[in-house]
Amino acid sequence: MPSARRLWDRYRSASPITIALLALVLGLVVGAVIIIATTPAILNAWRGTFHSWGAPGHALKVTFDNVGAAYRSIFTGSIVDPPQFWHSVTTGRGWTASLTPLSETLTYAVPLVIASIAVGITFQTGLFNIGANGQAILGGIAGVAVATLVHLPMALHLPLTLLAGIAGGVVGGAIPGLLKAYTGAHEVIVTLMFNYVASYFMLFTLLSTPLQLPNQTNAISRTMPGGTQLAPLFGTSSGLRVNYGIVVALAVTLFAIWLLDRSSIGFEFRMTGANPHAARASGINARRTLVISFLISGGLAGLAGVAWVAGTTHYIDQNFLQGSAGIGFTAITVALLGRNRPIGIVWGSLLFAALEVGGSNMQANTGIPYDLATVIQSAIVIFVATPVLVKEIFRLRALRAESVKVATAGWGS
Amino acid sequence: MRLELRGITKKFGSLTANDHIDLIVEPGQIHCLLGENGAGKSTLMNVLFGLLQADEGEILIDGEPVRLANSGDAVRRGIGMVHQHFMLVPVFSVAENVVLGFEPTRSLDRLDYARARENIRSVSREFGLEVDPDATVESLPIGLQQRVEIIKALSHDAQLLILDEPTAVLTPQEADALMAIMRSLAASGKSILFISHKLKEVRQVSDVITVIRSGRVIGSVPPTASENELAAMMVGREVSLVVQKSAATPREPVLEVRDLVVRDDRGLAVVDGVSLEVHAGEIVALAGVQGNGQTELVEAITGLRHVESGSVVLAGRDITNHSPREILDAGLGHIPEDRQRDGVVLSMSVADNMVLNTPRRAPFARHGTRNLRAVRDHAETLVESFDVRTSSVEAPLSSLSGGNQQKVIVARELSRPLEVLVASQPTRGLDVGSIEYVHREIVRVRDDGHAVLIVSSELDEVMALGDRVAVMFQGRITGIVDPSTSREDVGLLMAGSAPAGTR
Known part of the structure; x- marks a missing residue:
């Protein structure tokens, strides 16, 4: 069969997309191993094989049941529950329950797409923005401040709220950018530490400024008025949280495609990232490029922060983007997963959001901790970052010969 | 040692770097492997030194098949390699470098420096390779550093020495000294495999010359073969080794460098009061052993390095310490020395x-x-007019050969409005065919009435291309001479001493 042959060849030639899909498979395998090693029911069943002959079959069944249940609930919790969906299709009822998983995944994906693109842009410039989370926090604060403390007609108020979010992030990006350009301070250190500055600055604004909800002692902000919120896509009565933030994320994706693939400044970003020496010799002002890259990145990270608040909670408290909710940190891995390309980042964000949302469902249904989703995410990123390993495992055409070929195409031979 | 390679084949994916290569090196023979860049010379040497494994074929040492799984195996079998880029630790002493990896120790793992020094002295005595065992390597001139590499190989009792493009970094005098060393080593029974693409020196020193092209052995010839013959074997067609050009008709000065002082990264004045004029319609070739300030001079002219004092004037405009952008826009075309670093994004x-x-x-x-x-x-x-060989203009530059990458740079620089072209080592690492092409283009730029400044450490190139030859030594211009000056006199200028009859 020639077509099967071609498909096989294509599989063996190992494109980045193949690698990403295989990394997903391997990530799930790692997750399965961890489920097996940590679920008492499975371990007990295998322990039973020491006592009776018929037990291995039983133990295998228990294993598959448990792992299957876990992964099934990740799927049904994040994408669709087929029986429930079929019920909606046949009876026309229960659509909210049928669509909630997908709605939740998309809701989580929105800020992740924006923040990951923010990080990806600096990566393409050869810079590390580890501070997207802090910039997103600043964006959230600025957005909530403009939304709650300024009174404007709606047509102006929402755009201004989003712009304020961008501005907040720009400030957060400008500081490491300027410090690196003019003093040589390493952006990894500065951006990393600035996450803490942003978090504590947030506590300050929530406790000691007019942003705090009146008559409150807790760290909680006023609520954004309706006109400044990113409204649910299907109306408030739909019960689905997915909101117009999707439009914002889409716009950011299109902007990033233009920026990186079509704009002059994006060309200079990529040149600087790929070969700073050649960039300099070609007359590119390295300082200017790195500052602009950081301003754009910070601005988008800020937009991610405000899009999250305006689309979901509508207020911020001390837990805003803290701990496992720190999308700015997840964004670093998503950017890596998507190879810093906007389209790749969109797919990566959807995957990570699905694992995130599905993980909660898994914990609720099977008792397997939500953290397993994080483990799977991490494993996927590790596999994506080590394509040689993936190719070795799946017996793909050797990468090494390829890289040698590239190396010998140059000098030295 | 008698070395025999039988049917060595090495493939990288779809590319066959070595295709059934047969080669015999007799004891006491200087055997030259001649070939263009990318012909497969380095791959073959890496196979021989155990750094790569051949897909097919066998290696025989004194008639006995051997398997070389790594470079340690090769060293134990008596094969020594002197790499083009030295594998020395600059801050270590000569003695430390020579024993590195095979350190003699006394009890309790203490290094036995006395024995290390003695090793070096005995090797030095035996082969006439004088060098102070206690000098730090970075304080030695390049020629002596290379000698340290050779001593290192000999101290491991090498019977076969592989020298990979050993003269690329040497002055003509140092190269002559190396040739003498090679001859004396051969006379004492060592076999030498000498890799090069320089026709002159190959004919000067070899006993046998084997030419390889596209991974295949084209043939073995005695050193009496003519240069044209060798070049044709290397490239696969007749090539012109002489640069065809008419007499220059210099006009007004376009690039004027006055009393330029430039410091390197360590703060040393590596360009120390250089003045130079390049006129429209002439090629000025700047000769000199690498590391005498030529690199920094070009960087200063192109705006990549801060000028301490003095001035650079381009077409009447002072461009001293202007940004690279402004200088490029003022009409400076630049073919950088390290093209993969500064000239392209692979x-x-x-x-x-x-x-x-x-x-x-x-x-x-x-x-x-x-x-x-x-x-x-x-x-x-x-791509069409400069004959760049690429599958498409969308292909990544890394998929092109070195010569074609250089053509991309040449094409780019010559397609902009130009006042002066500054080309550093424009043919370094290129094959004979590409060199011919780049030289022709450079002459064409001159004939179009532009000023051209060439910087090259290849004396042949300097003498062939330049209408005037400026020689640089330790940050100063030691002389500006006519290209008809003898190579020996230019060599002396390159070493800092003024021969009689020059200024």
């Missing part, structure tokens, strides 16, 4: 590399948006 397409320093200029971009069609059309025109 991961980007051929088309993008063609507009690397003009991405914002019309018609390649308007209002900050690139016109990819214009970029592609531009690249297709240049």
Whole structure:
């Protein structure tokens, strides 16, 4: 069969997309191993094989049941529950329950797409923005401040709220950018530490400024008025949280495609990232490029922060983007997963959001901790970052010969 | 040692770097492996030194088949290699470098320096390779550093020495000294495998010359073969080894460098009061052993390095310490010395590399948006007229050979409005065919009435291309001579001493 042959060849030639899909498979395998090693029911069943002959079959069944249940609930919790969906299709009822998983995944994906693109842009410039989370926090604060403390007609108020979010992030990006350009301070250190500055600055604004909800002692902000919120896509009565933030994320994706693939400044970003020496010799002002890259990145990270608040909670408290909710940190891995390309980042964000949302469902249904989703995410990123390993495992055409070929195409031979 | 390679084949994916190579090196023979870049010389040497494993074929030492799984195996079998880029630790002493990896120790693992020094002295005595065992390597001139590499190989009792392009970094005098060493080593029974693409020296020192092209042995010839014959074997067609050019008709000065002082990264004045004029319609070739300030001089002219004092004037405009952008826009074309570092972005397409320093200029971009069609059309025109061999203009530059990468740079620089062309080592690492091409283009730029400054450490190139030859030594111009001056006299200037009859 020639077509099967071609498909096989294509599989063996190992494109980045193949690698990403295989990394997903391997990530799930790692997750399965961890489920097996940590679920008492499975371990007990295998322990039973020491006592009776018929037990291995039983133990295998228990294993598959448990792992299957876990992964099934990740799927049904994040994408669709087929029986429930079929019920909606046949009876026309229960659509909210049928669509909630997908709605939740998309809701989580929105800020992740924006923040990951923010990080990806600096990566393409050869810079590390580890501070997207802090910039997103600043964006959230600025957005909530403009939304709650300024009174404007709606047509102006929402755009201004989003712009304020961008501005907040720009400030957060400008500081490491300027410090690196003019003093040589390493952006990894500065951006990393600035996450803490942003978090504590947030506590300050929530406790000691007019942003705090009146008559409150807790760290909680006023609520954004309706006109400044990113409204649910299907109306408030739909019960689905997915909101117009999707439009914002889409716009950011299109902007990033233009920026990186079509704009002059994006060309200079990529040149600087790929070969700073050649960039300099070609007359590119390295300082200017790195500052602009950081301003754009910070601005988008800020937009991610405000899009999250305006689309979901509508207020911020001390837990805003803290701990496992720190999308700015997840964004670093998503950017890596998507190879810093906007389209790749969109797919990566959807995957990570699905694992995130599905993980909660898994914990609720099977008792397997939500953290397993994080483990799977991490494993996927590790596999994506080590394509040689993936190719070795799946017996793909050797990468090494390829890289040698590239190396010998140059000098030295 | 008698070395025999039988049917060595090495493939990288679809590329066959070595295709059934047979080669015999007799004891006491200087055997030269001659070939263009990319012909497969380095691959073959890496196979022989155990750094790569052959897919087919066998290696026989004194008639006995051997398996060399790594370089340690090769060293134990008596094979020593002197790499083109020295594998020495600059801050260590000569003795420390020589024993590195095979350190003699006394009890309790203490290094036995006395024995290390004694080893070196005995090797030095035996082969006449004088060097102070206690000198730090970085304080030695390049020629002596190379000697340390040779001593290192000999101290491991090497019977076969592989020398990979050993003369690339030497002055003519140092190269002559090396040839003498090679002859004396051969006389004492060592076999030498000498890799080069320089026809002159190959004929001077070899007993047998084996030419390889595209991974295959083309043939073995005695050193009496003519240069044209060897070049034709290397390239596969007749090539012109002489640069065809008419007499220069210099006009007004275009590039004027006055009393330039430039410091390197360590703060030393590596360009120390250089004055130089390049006129429209002439080629000034700057000769000198690498590391005598030529690199920094060019960096200062192109705006990549701060000028401490003095001035650079381009077409009547003072461009001293202006940004690279302004200098490029003022009409300076630059073919950088390290082209993969400064001249191209390997991961980007051929088309993008063609507009690397003009991405914002019309018609390649308007209002900050690139016109990819214009970029592609531009690249297709240049690929066509400069005969760049590439599968498409969208192919990444890394997929091109070194010569074609250089053509991309030449095409790009010559397609901009130009006042002066500054070309550093324009043919380094290129094969004979590409060298011929680049030389022709450079002469064409001159004939179009532009000023050209060439910087090269290849004396042949300097003498063939230059209408005037300036020699640089330790940051100063030691002489500006006519290209008809003898090689010996230029060599003396390169070493810092003025021969009689020059200024």
